[in-house]
Structures are given as structure tokens and as C-alpha cells.
Amino acid sequence: MTRTRFAFIRPPMEEKMIPPFEVKLAVGAEMVEAELRRLLDARALEGEIARPARLLEAMRHGVLNGGKRLRPFLILETARLFDAGGTAALRVAAALECVHCYSLVHDDLPAMDDDDLRRGQPTVHRAFDEATAILAGDSLLTYAFDIVSAPETALPAEARLALVTGLARAAGIGGMAGGQALDLAAEGTQLAEEDILRLQAMKTGALIRYACEAGAIIGDAGGADRERLGEFGAAIGLAFQLADDLLDLTASSEAMGKATGKDAAAGKATLASLHGVDWTRLQLRGLVAQAEDILAPFGEAAEGLRQAARFVAERQN
Template identity: 70%
Template sequence: MTTEIDTVFETALQMRAEQIESLLRRLLDERIRPGEIARPDHLLAAMRHGVLNGGKRLRPFLVLESAALFDADSDAAMRVAAALECLHCYSLIHDDLPAMDDDDLRRGQPTVHKAFDEATAILAGDGLLTYAFDIIADEATPLPGDRRATLVLALARAAGPGGMVGGQALDLDAEKNMPAEDGIIRLQAMKTGALIRFACEAGALVAGASVADRDRLTAFGEAIGLAFQLADDLLDVTADAGTMGKATGKDAAAGKATLVSLHGADWAKRQLGGLVAQAHELLEPFGERALLLKAAASFVASRSH
């Protein structure tokens, strides 16, 4: 049954997605920025294909709503959110490549290497990864230089060898050497959870909030990051490709262990309930200002695609 807060959340999620998409279109236009030499049309088209193809824009939403808790500068938060989405979409482009997950569909459309070619897909991903840090570091992001530097470092740590990229490496290794439960948890915290954790922490960083508030938002991000991956593993087992907009059942086909394959769907659903409760509790000090973030935690755990 849909509640009033669910309806408010869905409206807010759509509104934020449209705002981010509008900014991404401007950031990925043909205008040459100071210090650039040219923006090749074919490369830009592939980058746009990988970014401007729909999606819930959950990670940008988390940046924007966590920043709103502290009345942070909305333009700065929007640019950080757009940077994170560029980085996330780079990871999807590369993840879809034949050498990785070898997927033909992403968000119901041909993946970048299918719409263009493998070399162009690699370069499009490279371009988006690099541009993410450009967006934050640019003086157009209205924050003090030291705060922009802190955000750049936090995003690099979340995305790099000790975060998402390291998680991808562990995921590839898991196809040959099945990890134990603690290894699965570490892998998922890096591959999926690290960027979600950053998305929640980033709002506090944009605002220059206290260490205590930053730690609280980080813990919230860790909880919903794990919930996101658990829900994704459930959907990989239960949903069809038409609903998901991408191939399903691939973990089982590749022989990958997941927490769902280890413990079963019922256990996973109970864990999701506990993670949502934990996430909600972490946000209690923020009162009604955190209602949309609480709804986001519930959405992550109960999504159907």
C-alpha cells in the first residue's frame, strides 16, 4: 500500500532526477571549457549515451537530500551530485564491457559498447571518470577550495582501489575463487556500497558539518548501501530482464556467491528490514528534515527494479 510519504518521495525523486539530468546535459554540451582543446563529437555522444539514458538517479538524490539537512549551498550540492552520477555511469559503462560483465542492455537501452564500439565505450568511461573530479574542483562549484579538495579526496577514496574499483576486482576474482561470507560483505561494501556511502557523506561535506554529523551520515550510507546490494541480489533471482532493464540471473550463471545464495531469500528480506530500521534510527536526530532520506532507505530495500 502506497503511503503519503511514499508519494512525496517518488515525486521528489523524479524532480531531483530531472534537475540532475538538466545539469548533466549542460555539463556534457559542446562548449569548450578553459584549458580544454576540443570536445570530439563522437566521444561526447557516447558519454551522453551512457549518462542521459534515464535511471532513478538515486545517488544524486542522496547527495542533495543529505545536503538539505544542513541547508547547504544547493548549487554546490547539485554539482557534486552530478559529478557522482558521471562517475557512477562510467562504472556502468565499463562494467558492461565484454571483458567484465558482457551486458547488452542498460536501463532498457543498448549498452555503450553496443551502441558505439568497445574502444569508444572505454574512452567514454575514462572521460566521465576524469570529468567527475573536474566538476567538483572547478571554481564553478561555489565552495571554499579546501572543501572542494576534501570532496575530491573522499570521492577518489570511494571510487578507487580501496573502494569501488577494488570491489570490482574482488568481484571478478569471486568467479574463480568463491569468497566466504565476510569476503562477500567486503566485496559488496566496496563495489556497491562505497559510492552510496559517499553520496550520503557528501551532503555533510558540502555543508561543512561537524565530524559527528558526517559520521552519522556515513553510517547511514553504509546501511543503505548494504540494503541496496541485498535488494539487487534478490532482484537478480526474482525479476526478469524486461522489468530490470538489464540481464538477470547472471550471478548464478557465473557461479558467484551472494548473501542471498548463502542464506536464502527469506533471510535476506529479514536483513533488509533490520537495515532499514537501523538507517531510520541513525536519522532520528534530524527529525522531520530527514523524512525523505528515511523514505529513500525504505525504497532501496523494497524496490522492484
């Protein structure tokens, strides 16, 4: 007796749909990653006096480890509003990412947040050692100003000076570094809402605001447009921090690629912990609406920035 063989019809596998904005963000990240690799290539730096190999490798470890490259994307996308871009925008975007990554390298140190993982990989002080991590962060910070101020960043001297000044202020005592100092001082204390807002605007918001202003400077925008884009950057900077605080309360370490729940463990006050998850989600929706209103005068040209605002508020890691 011959048995009939049945061929079961298998349903087609569902393709994972990638939202269009995430594709755009990934393309920008690839461009910035390629520029960072070029800038941190030992062969391209042979003409310098000395480039200690281990230090350069630690810098590369701190920068070339993935990431969304959101801040560089904001520079590139804002510059496009004014039909600007090219080499100058890409170099400034890479420089800003060097500053951002320097801050992560130092934040992960035992004296700061004492983290072992960053983006799912060992932090620089774990992969190398603490002293090398400190020097790698220092080198990334200073190299950023080298990149922006160099003639290869093909912008008028006045524009390069404005970019350097803005970056110094966003990264320094009145910006990210000052915000980190306030954050460390606030451990174990219950800050008022206005104090939390000031801290977060400095620690997280300053570099995001700078990214939006920098694109306008590269595009030689007028003062009103620069101010408007600075307001947009401030709104999504706050949204970014609120989303980060929300994820620290609700996301897993696996999804984040780093430890979560550390703010509560350290006794750090955040708006999410102060007001709760539902309040935080409501504020995120409001900030997205505010950001979209700010961009209204730019019309369809600003759609990429509107998508960025929504992405910041809705991100899952």
C-alpha cells in the first residue's frame, strides 16, 4: 500500500517592518560611524607627534560600539532645513558624538555611575582600565574641538567659532558637566520639580539643544530660526530625559543594554519617580505636540525632525 505524502502549506514568514524614520536614523548613523572610523583611524593620524595605540583603541571602543547617533542625526537633519550639509555637517556631527561618548565613558566610571555594560558591551574602564578610560574620555572631548575648528570643516571662521563656543558651553560647567555635578550632589535628596528640570536641561538637554542650533549655524540661518530650533531642541531634550527616566523604571537591563533601576537605588529624584508612570507618559505626549508646533513654520521640510521628536518620546531602549 502506497502512503500518500502530504505537503503542508507553510504560511510566509512575516517580515519585520522597520518604521521609515528608523531607516532614516540608521542611514545617518552609518554615515556618522564611517566618519568617526575615518577620524579615529591610526593610519590617518600618522603625521601627528604621537598617538599611543592603547589610548586610541580605548577611544575607538568608547565611540565605535553602535548607538542610535541621535544627536548627530539632529545636526544633519537641521542643516538640511537650510539646504546645507556635506562634509562640514558630517564633521560637526561626528565631533558632537565624540563629546557625547566621552561623557558616557566618564559616567560609567566607578566614581560616577559604576557601570559594567554600555550598549551591551563592556564599558571602557572594564575593557581597559580606569586610568585609560579617563584619558580616553579626555581625548575624545578635546579631539571634538580639533575637528570642529579645523579648516577641513569647510565653514567660514565665524561659523566655526560659533560652533566651538556653543559646544564648549553645552558640554561644560553650565551644561552637561555642571548638570552631572548637580545630579551627583542630589543623591539621597528630594529635589523640587524646578531643580530637577534645571538639572536635566543641563545634563541631557544641553547637547541635544546644541545639535539643533548647530545645524542652523551650519546652514547660515537667521537669528529667529536659530532661536526656534533651539526651543525645539530644548523640548525634545526634556522628552529624551523623561523617556530615559521612564525606561529606568519600566525596562529590563537586557532591552537597555545596561543596568536599569539605578536611579531609585541611588536615591536620585527624577520627574518620573516624583509623579509616576502615567503622568510621565502624558508629559511626553505634550512635549511632542509642543515640538511639532515649534516646527510648523518650516512646513514639510521639517518632517524628519517631527519624526525624531516622536521617536525620542516613544523609544523602547
